[in-house]
Amino acid sequence: MSPTPTALRLAAGLALAAVLSGCAATSGDAGVRVTPSDSAVPTVGSTAAATAPADLVAAADLADCPGSDPMVAPREAGLPDVVLPCLGDGPGVRLAGLRGTPTVVNVWASWCGPCREELALFADLAGSAGATLHVLGVDATDDPPSALSLLTDAGVHYASVRDDSGETKASMGWGSGLPVTYFVDADGRVVFTRHGAITSADEMNRLVSDHLGVTVPA
Numbered sequence: 682m683s684p685t686p687t688a689l690r691l692a693a694g695l696a697l698a699a700v701l702s703g704c705a706a707t708s709g710d711a712g713v714r715v716t717p718s719d720s721a722v723p724t725v726g727s728t729a730a731a732t733a734p735a736d737l738v739a740a741a742d743l744a745d746c747p748g749s750d751p752m753v754a755p756r757e758a759g760l761p762d763v764v765l766p767c768l769g770d771g772p773g774v775r776l777a778g779l780r781g782t783p784t785v786v787n788v789w790a791s792w793c794g795p796c797r798e799e800l801a802l803f804a805d806l807a808g809s810a811g812a813t814l815h816v817l818g819v820d821a822t823d824d825p826p827s828a829l830s831l832l833t834d835a836g837v838h839y840a841s842v843r844d845d846s847g848e849t850k851a852s853m854g855w856g857s858g859l860p861v862t863y864f865v866d867a868d869g870r871v872v873f874t875r876h877g878a879i880t881s882a883d884e885m886n887r888l889v890s891d892h893l894g895v896t897v898p899a
Contacts, residue, residue, distance in 0.1 A: 742838055750775070760779065765819065766842060786818075816839045864888060864893055
């Protein structure tokens, strides 16, 4: 199968991303250990919501973050009740309030080699699924300018939010390494968690079909 345009753009951007983020991971890594500072977790509206440079946000041209219900009660088997600021433009997202549309939530970082290799797969999924499925990145323990530069160079435009301090590390269970992907049904339940990189479009589409009941057009 010939590489998709997104994959080609991503490959071209990887070298620059490695310089920007100081990434030491290799493409063969099954995951990357997370070593963020365990400083105080910020509350909503603290420095975690600082605005990223406007020129980088504009260049990345990320999709609007999905709407989230500010009032619905969190689910016991759902995402944590935290509000994270958009990496691009737009209001923050309450993870526990993602309801109404199945959502694939991928926790990633620009310094994580396997995460970078997945970006094209999530971009293609977002483009193919349309309104039947949301794709949301959570850029964790990262440098926002490096993340935005990587997405710009890769031509990846699906929505991401920021978790600069690793606020979701314990509550979402990604402390052992990135990437981690959560398949969330329309009622807000996490029905499946995939630790480690998703390696092909076939695997991605099968996971979406098996766990969310969404068929992605070929």
